[in-house]
Amino acid sequence: xxxxIRVALDVPVPRLFDYLCADAHEEDVGARxxxxxxxxxxxxxxxxxxxxxxxxxxRLKSCERIxxxxxxxxxxxxxxxxxxSEYYQMPIGEALLTALPPRLxxxxxLADTDCFYSITVPGRAVLQHLQPRQKIxxxxxxxxxxxxxxxxxxxxxxxxxxxxxxxxxxxxxxxxHTPPSEVHEFVxxxxxxxxxSNALEQAKAALKExxxxxxxxxxxxxxxxxYLNLIAHVISEGRQALVLVPEIALTPSLESxxxxxxxTAKLCIQHSEMGQVxxxxxxxxxxxxxxxxVLGTRLAVFVPMPRLGLIVVDEEQDSSYKxxxxxxxxxxxxxxxxARQWNVPALLCSATPSLETLHHAHTGRYRLLRLTKRAxxxxxxxxxxxxxxxxxxxxxxxxxxxxxxxxxRLERREQSVLFLNRRGFAxxxxxxxxxxxxGCPRCSVNLVMHLAGRVLRCHHCGFHSQIPRACxxxxxxxxxxxxxxxxxxxxxxxAKFPHAHVLRIDSDSSRGKLRGLxxxxxxxxxxxxxxxxxxxxxxxxxxVTLVGVLNADAGLFAADYRAPERLFAQLQQVAGRAxxxxxxxxxxxxxxxxxxxxxxxxQQQNYEGYARELLEERRTAxxxxxxxxxxxxxxAPTMETSLTFLKTAVSLAxxxxxxxxxxxxxxxSLSKLAGLERAQLVVQSHSRPILQEFLRxxxxxxxxxxxxxxxxxxxxxxxx
Ligand code: ADP
Ligand code: ZN
Ligand code: ZN
Numbered sequence: 001x002x003x004x005i006r007v008a009l010d011v012p013v014p015r016l017f018d019y020l021c022a023d024a025h026e027e028d029v030g031a032r033x034x035x036x037x038x039x040x041x042x043x044x045x046x047x048x049x050x051x052x053x054x055x056x057x058x059r060l061k062s063c064e065r066i067x068x069x070x071x072x073x074x075x076x077x078x079x080x081x082x083x084x085s086e087y088y089q090m091p092i093g094e095a096l097l098t099a100l101p102p103r104l105x106x107x108x109x110l111a112d113t114d115c116f117y118s119i120t121v122p123g124r125a126v127l128q129h130l131q132p133r134q135k136i137x138x139x140x141x142x143x144x145x146x147x148x149x150x151x152x153x154x155x156x157x158x159x160x161x162x163x164x165x166x167x168x169x170x171x172x173x174x175x176x177h178t179p180p181s182e183v184h185e186f187v188x189x190x191x192x193x194x195x196x197s198n199a200l201e202q203a204k205a206a207l208k209e210x211x212x213x214x215x216x217x218x219x220x221x222x223x224x225x226x227y228l229n230l231i232a233h234v235i236s237e238g239r240q241a242l243v244l245v246p247e248i249a250l251t252p253s254l255e256s257x258x259x260x261x262x263x264t265a266k267l268c269i270q271h272s273e274m275g276q277v278x279x280x281x282x283x284x285x286x287x288x289x290x291x292x293x294v295l296g297t298r299l300a301v302f303v304p305m306p307r308l309g310l311i312v313v314d315e316e317q318d319s320s321y322k323x324x325x326x327x328x329x330x331x332x333x334x335x336x337x338x339a340r341q342w343n344v345p346a347l348l349c350s351a352t353p354s355l356e357t358l359h360h361a362h363t364g365r366y367r368l369l370r371l372t373k374r375a376x377x378x379x380x381x382x383x384x385x386x387x388x389x390x391x392x393x394x395x396x397x398x399x400x401x402x403x404x405x406x407x408x409r410l411e412r413r414e415q416s417v418l419f420l421n422r423r424g425f426a427x428x429x430x431x432x433x434x435x436x437x438x439g440c441p442r443c444s445v446n447l448v449m450h451l452a453g454r455v456l457r458c459h460h461c462g463f464h465s466q467i468p469r470a471c472x473x474x475x476x477x478x479x480x481x482x483x484x485x486x487x488x489x490x491x492x493x494x495a496k497f498p499h500a501h502v503l504r505i506d507s508d509s510s511r512g513k514l515r516g517l518x519x520x521x522x523x524x525x526x527x528x529x530x531x532x533x534x535x536x537x538x539x540x541x542x543x544v545t546l547v548g549v550l551n552a553d554a555g556l557f558a559a560d561y562r563a564p565e566r567l568f569a570q571l572q573q574v575a576g577r578a579x580x581x582x583x584x585x586x587x588x589x590x591x592x593x594x595x596x597x598x599x600x601x602x603q604q605q606n607y608e609g610y611a612r613e614l615l616e617e618r619r620t621a622x623x624x625x626x627x628x629x630x631x632x633x634x635x636a637p638t639m640e641t642s643l644t645f646l647k648t649a650v651s652l653a654x655x656x657x658x659x660x661x662x663x664x665x666x667x668x669s670l671s672k673l674a675g676l677e678r679a680q681l682v683v684q685s686h687s688r689p690i691l692q693e694f695l696r697x698x699x700x701x702x703x704x705x706x707x708x709x710x711x712x713x714x715x716x717x718x719x720x
Contacts, residue, residue, distance in 0.1 A: 004053045005063060007033055007044040010097035010105070014090075014703055017044070018053040019063040025049065030072030034064040034107045043105050045073065045096050069109035070284060073100075077304045080338060087692070089630075089699045089713040090327050098327040099302035103280035110280055115176050117165070118148040123173035136160050137168070144174055152269065152282055156255060159515075162278070184292075185264045186232035189225070190375070196222050199369040200229050203347060206367075207234065207309065210340050214316075214361040215349040217371025218381070218605065219576030223349045225375060227312045228261055230347065235265060235292045239309025242338075243295045244331055246318040247271075247537060252515055258295055270296030270303055298323060298331030301338060308342045311335045316348035316357055317569050319718055328714050332357075351576070352569035352607050355615055356625040382547070382578040382585035384603045386594040397484070402548045402588045403496065409546050410500055410527055414583060416546040418489060418530045419574045421554075423506040424448035425488045426481030429456060431471035433478070444672040449481050451491075452508065461674040489550065490530045497528065505531035536574040547578040549589045556596060559669055560720055561623050564598055564614060571602055624716070627684045628691050631720070634711040635676040639667060642679035645709040650681065652705070654697040660685040669720055676710070680720070 003024040006016040019035050024046070031046050041064065053060060078096070085095035097105055104110075119127075119141055127141045139158035143149060155161060168174045192200060195217075203213055203226075217223050231241040248254060248271045258267055268282040268291035286294050287304040294303050298321050313321070313335050321331040332348065339346035348357055348366070360366040374381060387399045398406075398418075409416045428446040429438040438447040440458040447456035449467060457464040470477050481488070490504040503526035505517050514534075520526050524543045529535060555567035571589065579585020591599060601610035619626045632649060634642040646665035653662060661684045668678040685691040695713060702711065 001051075002057075004050045004057070004060065005033065005046045006048040006050065007035055007063070008047050008093040008096040009035070009037055009042055009044040010093050011037070012091055012094060014092060014699075016047055016092065018055060018060055020057065020060045021049075021063045021066065024066065028066055028072060030074060030078055032067040032070065032073075032104065032107075034067060036061060036064065041107070043067065043097075043107055044093070045078075045100070047078065047092070047096075067107060067109070070104070074287075074304055074306065076341060077302070080302070080334065080341065083337060084327065084329055084334065086696070088327060088329055088715050089695050095327055101276065101280045101283050103276040104283070110277070110284065116148045116150055117144060117154055117169075117174050117176060119144040120172055120175050122171075123168070126171075126173055136164055140164060140168055141173065150266065152267070152278060153259065155278070156259070156269075161275070184232070184236050185262070186229075186236075187261045187263065189261070190222075192225065192229065193222065193373070193375060195371050195373065196226050196229075196375065199226050199371060202367070202369060203230050203345065204233055206345050207237075209345075210343045211345045212336055212339065212360070212366040213345060213347045213369055214353055214357055214366045215347055215369045215371070216353055216358075216361070216608075217349075217351060218374065219351045219572060220374045220376065221351075221371035222375030223351075223371060224257075224314070226369075226371070227314070227347055227349060230310060231293060231312070232262070234309040235262075237309065238307065240286070240289065240291065240305045240307045241293050241310045241312065242300065242303070242305060242308060242335075243293060243312045243314065244298065244300055244321070244335060245295065245314045246297065246320045248295065248297055253518075253539065255295065258293065262293065265292040266290055267292070268294045268296075268303070270294060270300035272297065272299060298329075301331040301334045308338075309344055311339050311344065311346045313346065313348045316350045317352055317354040317565070319566070322716075322718050324719065328712070328717075330716060330718075333716070350569075352565070352572050353611075355565055355611055355618065358608070358611050359615060359625045380579065380584055381605060382575055382587045384575060384587045384589065386599055386603065387588055387590045388592070388594045389590050390592050398492065398496070398548070398550075399588075399590055402590065405546050405586060405588060406493075406497065406528065406548070410497060412545075413527075413543075414546070415521075415524065415526065415541060415544040416528050416548065417535060417541070417544055417574070417577050418493065418528060418548045418550065419532075419536060420484070420486050420489050420530070420550040421532050421570070422483075422485045422551065423487070423508050423532055424457070424459075424485035425451045425491075426485055427483045428481070429467065429479050430482050431474065431476050431479055433476040434471060434474040436471050436473040442672070442675045444670060448485065450508070451487050460670065484551070486530055486532060493528055493530060500527040501525060502528045502530060505529060505535045507532070507534060510534065533570060533574075536570065536577065539577070541577060543583065544577050545579055545583045545585050547574055547585070547587045549574060549587070552589055553591050553593060556593060556598065561618065561621070562718060565611070568598055568602060568607060568610065572607065575602070622684070627686055628688050629717060630683050630691060630695055631680050631714045631717045632683070632711065633668065633678065633680040633714060634709050635673070635678045636709045637676065639671065639677040639679060641709060642677050643667075645707060645711060646679055646681050648705075649698075649702055649711075652698075652701050654694060654701070656694065657690055659687065660690055660694055682717075682720075 003021050004018050005021045005024050028046050032043050033046050081096045081099045085092045130138050143157045215223050234241045268286040285291050289306045313332050316332050336346050361368040387401050426449045429449045438456050440447050440463050442463050443460045447458050454467050455464045486506045494502050575587045634645045636642045643665050663682045665679050665681040668680050
C-alpha cells in the first residue's frame with residue numbers, strides 16, 4: 001500500500017512536507033529520506049508515516065528513496081530536536097536538520113565506520129628504512145607499533161588524515177582489525193582529596209536518576225579530576241558519558257588527557273572544525289552505542305547515545321554554549337533537558353558559574369558540590385595586585401611594577417603571560433588633523449590595524465583594505481594608530497626585553513599552527529607569552545608564575561548586564577594560569593579603577609560574594625534569572641525599515657496576558673553589521689509558559705507576514 005510520509009526539510013517554513021512513498025512503514029519514522037523540493041533534491045527526516053494528507057493524494061510527489069544505510073534516528077532524538085524547535089521558535093525542519101551532522105544531510109552512504117588498525121610485518125620492515133622526510137608515515141607506523149588504534153585515535157596521535165591511512169592500507173603496511181575485547185581501564189593519576197571524594201560520592205549516589213549538580217570550585221581545585229572519576233564509574237557500568245566543553249579545537253590537550261586516562265575506551269570527538277566524514281562516522285558510532293565517551297562542543301548535545309548515563313558540562317558559564325545564528329540554542333540548557341529526558345544526572349562545572357546556574361544552586365534546584373582548595377598540594381592561589389594606572393601611566397602600556405615583575409621572571413627563567421583581549425596592532429587608525437577614523441564601511445565599528453599584511457580589518461564582517469598612506473579625508477600623511485592590540489604589545493615587549501623569547505598566541509598568529517605554538521609555550525622555550533583569551537582557556541603551563549592583564553577595564557562598563565560576570569570569569573581564568581604546579585604565582589591587573597568591587601572580589605577570591613551582589617541587582621532591575629526574556633530582532637538596509645518592521649510586529653502581537661511586557665524597539669548595540677541595520681525589542685515575563693505561548697502565537701502571525709526584512713526570535717538571549 002502507498003503511504004504518506006511527513007518529512008522535515010531544512011527550509012525556513014515551519015511545517016512538514018507530505019510525500020508519497022511505496023515502501024514506508026511505521027518503523028521508518030526517524031529515517032533519512034531523499035526527496036525533490038522545487039528544482040532541488042534534499043535529504044529530509046521522516047517525522048510521521050500516515051495514510052492521509054491535507055492535500056489530495058494525486059497532487060503529492062513521490063519521495064526518491066528512503067536512505068537505509070543508517071538505522072532511523074531514535075524517538076528521543078526527534079523529541080529533543082522538536083523541543084528545540086518549539087522552545088527556540090525555529091521551523092521544525094531547520095531544527096531537525098541542524099541537529100544532524102552536515103555529512104548526513106547528503107544522500108551518499110557513509111563508508112564503513114571506525115575499526116581498529118594494526119601494523120603488519122611489511123609495515124615493520126618499512127619502518128626500519130624510512131627516509132627522514134617521511135615524517136607522517138613514521139608517525140603512523142610508530143603509533144601502531146606502540147598499540148593498535150582506531151582510525152580517529154590514529155589521526156590524533158599521528159597528526160594525520162584518513163588519506164594517509166588509506167595509503168598505508170593500500171601498501172599493506174597496516175591492516176584493519178576487529179576491535180579488541182572490552183576492558184575498561186581508568187588511569188588513576190592522583191588519589192582524590194577529601195573534598196573531591198565527597199563530591200564524587202554524592203554524584204555517584206545520584207547516578208540512577210535525573211539530578212542537576214553544580215560542581216563549583218576555583219581553578220585548579222580538581223573539578224576535572226572529579227568528573228573523570230565519575231565518567232570512569234559510569235562507563236564501567238556499561239553506560240555512555242557525554243562531555244560538553246567550550247572549545248575542543250583550541251585545546252588539543254583535553255583530548256589527549258581523555259585518551260591518556262581512558263586508554264581503552266572508545267572516544268567520540270565532535271566539533272565543527274573536524275572533517276565532515278570523520279564527524280559523521282563518530283556520530284554514527286556513538287548512536288550505535290559503540291562510543292563510551294562523547295567529547296565535544298555545543299553541537300555534541302545532539303549526538304544520539306542509546307546508553308546515556310551522565311552529562312558533564314565543563315565551564316558551564318561559557319558563552320560559546322549559546323549558538324548565535326540559525327538555531328539559537330543553549331547547549332547547556334538542552335543538556336539539562338536531555339538529562340531529564342533520559343533520567344540521568346547532569347554535572348555543570350565552573351569556577352565562576354553563570355548567575356542563572358548559581359541562583360538555581362542557591363534555591364536548591366541544582367545540588368551544590370563545592371571544592372574550595374587547590375588540588376595540587378604545593379600549588380597556592382596566586383596573589384593578585386592591582387596597579388593603579390592613573391598614577392603610573394595614562395592607562396595604556398606596561399606599568400613600572402609589571403615591568404619589574406617581568407624582569408624578575410626573566411632572571412629566574414620563569415615564564416610570564418601578558419593578557420590583552422584585543423588582537424591586531426591597534427584598534428583604530430586616526431588622523432590627528434581632521435579627526436578621520438578608520439570606520440568599517442559596512443558596520444558600526446572601527447577597522448582594526450594589522451601590521452601583518454599591512455591591512456585594516458573589520459573583526460565583525462571581515463571587510464579589509466590596505467593601510468592608507470595618507471588621510472583619505474584631508475591628505476594628512478601623519479596617521480596615528482590609537483590604542484594597543486596584541487601585535488603592538490608584542491613589539492613593545494620585544495623592544496624592552498631584546499633577549500627574551502616573546503611568543504604571541506592569538507587567532508591571527510595561530511592560524512593552523514596553534515598546536516606548534518602551544519608546544520613551544522609548554523616546552524618552556526618561550527619567556528613571555530602575549531595573547532588573547534585563546535591563551536586563557538584550559539592550558540596548563542608549568543613554568544608560568546606571572547600573569548599581567550592589560551586593559552581589563554574595557555569590560556567594566558559595558559552596556560550588557562552580563563558583562564561583569566563575564567569579565568570576572570575571564571580574569572579568574574587568566575589569573576589561574578599563574579602558579580599551577582610547584583611555583584607560586586603572581587597576577588598584576590592594570591586598572592584605572594582599583595577600588596571597583598569586581599577587582600576587590602577577584603583579589604579576595606570571592607566570586608560567590610560578588611555574584612550575590614550582582615544577583616541582588618538583577619532582582620531589583622528585573623533581569624534574568626528573575627524574569628524570562630526573548631528578543632525579536634530585525635535587519636534591513638535601513639534602520640527605519642528595521643524599526644518599522646518591529647513596530648508592525650508589536651501591533652500584531654497577540655493579546656498579552658499578564659504578566660508580560662513588550663519593550664519598545666531600539667537599534668541593536670552593534671547597530672550596523674555587514675551593510676544591514678539592526679534593531680531589536682525585548683519581551684519579558686515572570687512566567688515561562690506564558691512567554692512560550694505568547695511567542696508561539698506571535699511567531700505564527702509574523703511568519704504569515706509578507707516582508708523583505710530578515711527577522712528572528714532569540715529566546716534567552718545572552719547578547720544584545
Ligand atoms: P580544575 O578542573 O578544577 O581546574 P584539575 O582537575 O584540572 O582542576 O586539577 C588541577 C591540577 O591539580 C591538575 O594538574 C591535576 O592533575 C591536579 N590534581 C587534581 N586532583 C588532585 C589530587 N587529588 N591530588 C593531587 N593533584 C591533583
Ligand atoms: Zn585627516
Ligand atoms: Zn565590518
